[in-house]
Amino acid sequence: xxxxxxxxxxxxxxxxxxxxxxxxxxxxxxxxxxxxxxxxxxxxxxxxxxxxxxxxxxxxxxxxxxxxxxxxxxxxxxxxxxxxxxxxxxxxxxxxxxxxxxxxxxxxxxxxxxxxxxxxxxxxxxxxxxxxxxxxxxxxxxxxxxxxxxxxxxxxxxxxxxxxxxxxxxxxxxxxxxxxxxxxxxxxxxxxxxxxxxxxxxxxxxxxxxxxxxxxxxxxxxxxxxxxxxxxxxxxxx
Amino acid sequence: xxxxxxxxxxxxxxxxxxxxxxxxxxxxxxxxxxxxxxxxxxxxxxxxxxxxxxxxxxxxxxxxxxxxxxxxxxxxxxxxxxxxxxxxxxxxxxxxxxxxxxxxxxxxxxxxxxxxxxxxxxxxxxxxxxxxxxxxxxxxxxxxxxxxxxxxxxxxxxxxxxxxxxxxxxxxxxxxxxxxxxxxxxxxxxxxxxxxxxxxxxxxxxxxxxxxxxxxxxxxxxxxxxxxxxxxxxxxxxxxxxxxxxxxxxxxxxxxxxxxxxxxxxxxxxxxxxxxxxxxxxxxxxxxxxxxxxxxxxxxxxxxxxxxxxxxxxxxxxxxxxxxxxxxxxxxxxxxxxxxxxxxxxxxxxxxxxxxxxxxxxxxxxxxxxxxxxxxxxxxxxxxxxxxxxxxxxxxxxxxxxxxxxxxxxxxxx
Numbered sequence: 001x002x003x004x005x006x007x008x009x010x011x012x013x014x015x016x017x018x019x020x021x022x023x024x025x026x027x028x029x030x031x032x033x034x035x036x037x038x039x040x041x042x043x044x045x046x047x048x049x050x051x052x053x054x055x056x057x058x059x060x061x062x063x064x065x066x067x068x069x070x071x072x073x074x075x076x077x078x079x080x081x082x083x084x085x086x087x088x089x090x091x092x093x094x095x096x097x098x099x100x101x102x103x104x105x106x107x108x109x110x111x112x113x114x115x116x117x118x119x120x121x122x123x124x125x126x127x128x129x130x131x132x133x134x135x136x137x138x139x140x141x142x143x144x145x146x147x148x149x150x151x152x153x154x155x156x157x158x159x160x161x162x163x164x165x166x167x168x169x170x171x172x173x174x175x176x177x178x179x180x181x182x183x184x185x186x187x188x189x190x191x192x193x194x195x196x197x198x199x200x201x202x203x204x205x206x207x208x209x210x211x212x213x214x215x216x217x218x219x220x221x222x223x224x225x226x227x228x229x230x231x232x233x234x235x236x237x238x
Numbered sequence: 239x240x241x242x243x244x245x246x247x248x249x250x251x252x253x254x255x256x257x258x259x260x261x262x263x264x265x266x267x268x269x270x271x272x273x274x275x276x277x278x279x280x281x282x283x284x285x286x287x288x289x290x291x292x293x294x295x296x297x298x299x300x301x302x303x304x305x306x307x308x309x310x311x312x313x314x315x316x317x318x319x320x321x322x323x324x325x326x327x328x329x330x331x332x333x334x335x336x337x338x339x340x341x342x343x344x345x346x347x348x349x350x351x352x353x354x355x356x357x358x359x360x361x362x363x364x365x366x367x368x369x370x371x372x373x374x375x376x377x378x379x380x381x382x383x384x385x386x387x388x389x390x391x392x393x394x395x396x397x398x399x400x401x402x403x404x405x406x407x408x409x410x411x412x413x414x415x416x417x418x419x420x421x422x423x424x425x426x427x428x429x430x431x432x433x434x435x436x437x438x439x440x441x442x443x444x445x446x447x448x449x450x451x452x453x454x455x456x457x458x459x460x461x462x463x464x465x466x467x468x469x470x471x472x473x474x475x476x477x478x479x480x481x482x483x484x485x486x487x488x489x490x491x492x493x494x495x496x497x498x499x500x501x502x503x504x505x506x507x508x509x510x511x512x513x514x515x516x517x518x519x520x521x522x523x524x525x526x527x528x529x530x531x532x533x534x535x536x537x538x539x540x541x542x543x544x545x546x547x548x549x550x551x552x553x554x555x556x557x558x559x560x561x562x563x564x565x566x567x568x569x570x571x572x573x574x575x576x577x578x579x580x581x582x583x584x585x586x587x588x589x590x591x592x593x594x595x596x597x598x599x600x601x602x603x604x605x606x607x608x609x610x611x612x613x614x615x616x617x618x619x620x621x622x623x624x625x626x627x628x629x630x631x632x633x634x635x636x637x638x639x640x641x642x643x644x645x646x647x648x649x650x651x652x
Contacts, residue, residue: 055559055645076563082645083561094556098255111561116244155560 001067003162003195004029004052009061011047021047022058023218029197031162034189036198036209044218046167049199053086053165054078066162083111087156087164091171093148095140095155102127102136105154112159126154130184146177153184163195164188170205179236182208204236248570249577256546263542264582266535267628271586271621274528275613279594281524283601283611285517290433290609297510299372300476301438302466302487303502311494320491320500323461330466333486336474339371342463344453345439351405351446353417358404360397361440362419364453372467373438375447380413380428387427387449394452395419396428398443419446422456438465476507536579536628543575543636550640551647559645568637575633576626583625587618 004027011022021044029035039045050056051063054070063070066085073081088094095104105123114122127136130150140148149169156164166185170178186208188194198209206212207229214221224231253260302322310316324342331340344364351358367384375382375396387394395417397405406412412426424446432442439445453459468483470476480503485495493500547554554567594611601608 050646053559076565079558079561079563082559088559094552094559096553096556098251107557108560110244110248111557111563111566159561 001064002028003031003033003066005062005064006052007062009048009051009058009063011044011051011056011058021218022051024061025215025218025220027213027220029163029195031195032189032193033211034186034196034198034209035211035213036200036206037213037215038200038203038206039215040201043215045199045201045215048215049165049167049197052163052197053088054082079111083108084159085162087159087161089149089152089156089164089166089169091168093140093145093152093172095148095151097140100137100139101132101143101151104140104151105158108155108159122158123154126158127151129157130154144177145173146180149173149177149181150184153181153188157188157194163197166196166198168200169198170200170202175235178205182236202236203232204234207232208236245573246577249574252570252574253578259542259546260578263539264578264585266538266582267532267579267625268535268582268586268589270528270532270535271583271625272590273531274525275587275590275618275621276593277524277528278617279590279611279613280597281517281520282613283594283597283609284520286609288513288517292510292513295373295506297506298476299467299469299506300480300483301504301506302468302483303464303504305500305502307493307497308499309494309497311497312492314492320493321462322464322466322487322491324463325461326466326487326490327463329486329490330468330483334479334482336471336479338469338471339368340466340468341366341368341372342450343369343438343465343467344450344459344463345465346453346457347440349419349446351401351417351419353405353415356405356407358401360401360444360446362453362457363439363445363447364450364459365447366450369447369467371469373432373442375428375430375442376432377428378431379411380426382428383447383449388451391451391455392449393422393424394427394448395424396430396447397426398441398445399429399431399433400441400443401446402429420456424448438467476505480505532624532628536632539575539579539629540632540635543571543633544639547571547636547640547643551643554640554643555645555647558643564641567643568641571637571640572630572633575636576629579625579629579632580622583628584622587621591618 006025006027009022009025010020013019013021025048037045037048047056051058052065054065054073057072065081068081070081095101096107099107102120102123105126106119109119109122124133124136127133130153132147132150132154135143135147135151140151143151164185169185170181173181182205185196185198189196196209198205200206207226210225210227212224212226212231214224304320304322307314307316307318307320322342327340327342331337346362346364349360349362351360365383366388367382370382377396378399380396382396383394386392397412397417402412405417406415412429415426416423417426418424430442430445430447470479484501484503487493487501488495488497557567558564591613594613597611598607601611
């Protein structure tokens with residue numbers, strides 16, 4: 001069984017006019033894959049990401065994550081699954097402003113009830129991996145965008161999740177740091193075998209992945225194998 | 239919910255992040271508690287000061303004065319002067335079984351006393367031994383008037399505190415020494431330290447108390463008594479007894495039964511009742527104002543927490559996304575609210591206790607506390623408990639709102 005198995009996922013938003021966003025998504029992602037989901041805005045890629053991240057419910061179909069059926073979970077159960085199985089990387093970093101870098105990285109472990117000391121040790125480990133040891137006690141607003149995103153990646157990794165979900169991870173970064181962050185994600189995938197799913201609308205960013213899933217109008221258009229990273233020839237970020 | 243240093247740190251982080259806002263919010267609660275404690279302590283102290291005035295005064299006493307009549311009756315004209323006599327004492331005592339003590343009082347005003355070169359001004363009170371049931375003396379030296387003094391018409395006196403200070407400036411036990419009042423020498427047998435401001439026929443501390451028989455003989459007062467004092471037995475309402483006493487005395491002295499002016503009966507129970515009610519009213523106001531202020535502070539906390547939750551939508555969303563359960567968010571917001579109310583409330587308690595301690599210090603004279611202003615421990619404890627409840631209530635609505643924040647909201651908030 002694949003790590004992620006989506007079978008005929010349907011999702012309709014009922015805000016005034018019913019909006020059928022996902023119209024039967026079938027998708028399988030294996031462990032260790034580096035996948036990007038591409039689509040224009042309104043294509044349903046964010047909704048798909050929310051469902052993958054157990055942040056949102058779907059109407060019909062089934063979603064198995066790591067062999068577990070993710071359907072109609074209680075808030076508590078969903079929170080625990082998110083905490084243990086998923087690492088999030090957001091476009092706007094979403095670090096907590098009044099906490100230092102190391103405290104931000106520690107936070108998921110705090111909700112697991114890990115002791116303060118161990119939390120700190122492990123958080124420092126991951127910060128070191130990101131090359132941010134000397135920035136550990138700095139607050140997010142004292143760091144550059146690239147550094148902040150690296151803190152966010154460390155936070156995503158600290159619980160050793162099954163998958164990393166990145167929502168436009170380079171959306172708020174300049175081209176140079178975008179390349180660095182994508183490089184970092186690639187290395188994580190290659191060296192640690194981490195399963196990574198990146199949602200983006202930039203072809204250059206999508207090109208960094210081994211597989212590009214095009215989504216259009218709520219259905220999967222085509223799945224492009226991209227082992228050679230030849231899907232895009234221009235610069236990574238415009 | 240587990241609570242350790244970690245959780246506390248997490249809470250403090252959130253509260254201290256917006257320092258000035260937290261302080262201003264906390265001030266509302268602080269002021270509420272401070273006012274409540276101060277008012278409670280102040281009210282208690284004032285009541286004690288007030289009660290000090292009634293010290294040594296039987297609370298169920300009635301005093302009868304004779305006055306000029308206001309109505310013609312039985313052939314007598316109006317405006318007639320009449321007096322009570324010793325016979326009236328027995329009359330009342332024998333006719334009204336519900337009375338505990340019935341005792342006469344004769345007094346002489348503005349007497350000067352001397353001992354060697356020391357002089358003092360005071361009034362004389364002639365009493366029976368059982369007068370101590372009406373005004374309880376606080377004897378610091380010697381004894382009170384007894385039956386032997388009465389029957390022997392002894393020239394002995396118990397003196398008030400102020401007179402003692404003036405006639406015996408050197409202090410010490412004055413018993414056995416002699417003082418002169420109006421040229422008559424009296425042997426001092428006791429000193430009464432009572433300083434209640436409520437007393438009959440002059441302040442207790444400026445009064446020489448002597449046997450009624452001695453006074454009668456020395457000042458030729460004859461059969462006349464100036465006051466008739468009586469107390470009712472326990473469980474008897476004074477107001478039930480008074481009309482009977484009035485009718486007995488009216489009948490004996492040919493006074494119109496409805497002539498209120500001719501005979502004044504002062505019911506201290508009534509006065510004490512009024513004072514009691516007054517303080518009950520003051521107490522009620524104190525609690526109303528105090529609790530009201532406190533409640534306003536609590537609502538302030540709730541309001542600010544509401545704003546804070548709204549402002550922290552993104553933060554709470556992030557927390558939810560990375561694994562906080564709704565329950566954890568709920569308990570965090572409530573705990574923040576409780577912590578804020580508790581810390582500022584306890585500061586209020588400490589501050590008010592400090593102020594009251596200073597007040598007590600100011601009220602202390604010669605190392606003796608005049609009245610205790612300090613709030614009792616259990617009141618303070620109750621206030622602390624109330625604060626916790628208030629904190630939980632204040633945090634309830636904001637935390638419920640926080641709980642409804644979905645992790646997706648964090649990402650929308652860009």
